[in-house]
């Protein structure tokens with residue numbers, strides 16, 4: 001039986017992953033090694049019981065007793081804390097879903113890669129803040145990274161065995177998020193509740209707000225650059241309010257291959273789970289006649305300055321990705337806590353990049369996890385100041 005671990009099982013992507021396992025045989029079909037979560041102990045315990053996991057881990061040490069109590073009599077081992085997450089990732093597994101939100105997903109992801117299995121990567125922050133390190137770790141341990149972010153799964157599927165030399169450019173689509181059609185002058189007063197509503201996808205709160213600010217797409221442009229090794233000038237963004245086309249690959253001969261699908265993450269997760277094969281998935285088929293029309297527009301960089309910042313990050317290289325991601329996480333924390341306005345997030349990130357770019361070593365790719373985490377700490381401090 002295939003050994004499976006899911007990091008961030010209690011979240012939106014993680015729960016879709018658990019749902020897929022349950023719908024395709026559950027504990028009788030998969031040997032579930034570890035499931036991890038954060039504060040949602042009842043959900044974690046229920047998942048671990050249903051999938052008969054060896055181990056369940058909460059990221060929060062103070063919740064260990066709650067987790068133990070919730071798992072009493074189940075035979076599932078309980079653990080808690082950052083170290084316990086890394087130890088869970090060190091347990092050999094054939095397929096690991098990386099679905100923690102934020103840079104907190106990096107250490108478990110790197111540790112899982114060092115075991116030589118397959119890392120199905122939803123945690124885009126890992127690639128943004130440490131793309132080089134992630135690729136080197138995978139290479140050194142003969143591990144495989146598969147994309148789970150919907151646009152990157154779509155590019156991966158469009159590319160097939162195509163050589164990148166025959167690819168003219170790649171386009172990822174953006175819904176435009178909650179404020180796509182708002183007048184610009186209203187944005188400064190946008191509330192957290194308004195920003196936390198996505199037009200098409202049901203996702204965690206942080207990525208939903210990132211979608212409204214277009215930071216999600218900015219991260220995904222960098223993710224495309226890091227994952228596929230495409231230069232920045234061959235990566236485009238197209239606003240597509242219906243979120244039916246997820247990515248398009250245009251070739252040097254003038255043809256374009258697009259990937260379409262209903263906005264359901266179980267397709268991308270299931271594709272990575274079954275790769276290199278395709279198997280039936282519990283995903284509604286696309287009904288284009290019902291949808292009727294698909295629309296597109298150019299992204300507006302006045303409305304969404306995050307897209308310009310992504311290009312600056314790719315041009316700078318080195319530690320810029322780690323700084324960008326951490327500054328964005330801090331600015332997002334501050335917006336959610338009501339400390340700054342929606343429209344102050346991008347200027348905060350830009351100012352942090354500017355200040356830290358003067359520090360020695362900024363131009364060098366962080367060599368190891370400690371170095372990434374050092375830049376991460378410095379950027380959060382600067383962005384909060």
Ligand SMILES: NC(=O)C1=CN([C@@H]2O[C@H](COP(=O)(O)OP(=O)(O)OC[C@H]3O[C@@H](n4cnc5c(N)ncnc54)[C@H](OP(=O)(O)O)[C@@H]3O)[C@@H](O)[C@H]2O)C=CC1
Pocket residue numbers: 007008009010011012013014036037038039040041059098099100101102104122123124125148149150201202203204205206207265
């Ligand atoms: N949601 C989506 O459809 C998509 C998400 N992604 C990416 O996937 C990742 C997960 O997103 P999403 O599922 O929406 O996020 P959620 O917020 O829904 O879930 C996040 C998961 O991580 C856990 N978690 C939160 N903080 C920490 C921490 N510090 N340490 C360890 N675990 C933690 C949460 O635990 P708990 O809830 O128990 O506190 C939960 O299990 C992100 O990187 C996102 O960008 C990519 C494409 C699509």
Ligand SMILES: CC(=O)[C@@H](O)[C@H](O)COP(=O)(O)O
Pocket residue numbers: 149150151173174175176177201210211212216217265
């Ligand atoms: C499902 C997924 O992959 C998300 O990243 C989604 O694409 C977000 O939608 P936006 O296009 O609004 O950023």
Ligand SMILES: [Mn+2]
Pocket residue numbers: 149150151220
């Ligand atoms: Mn995406």
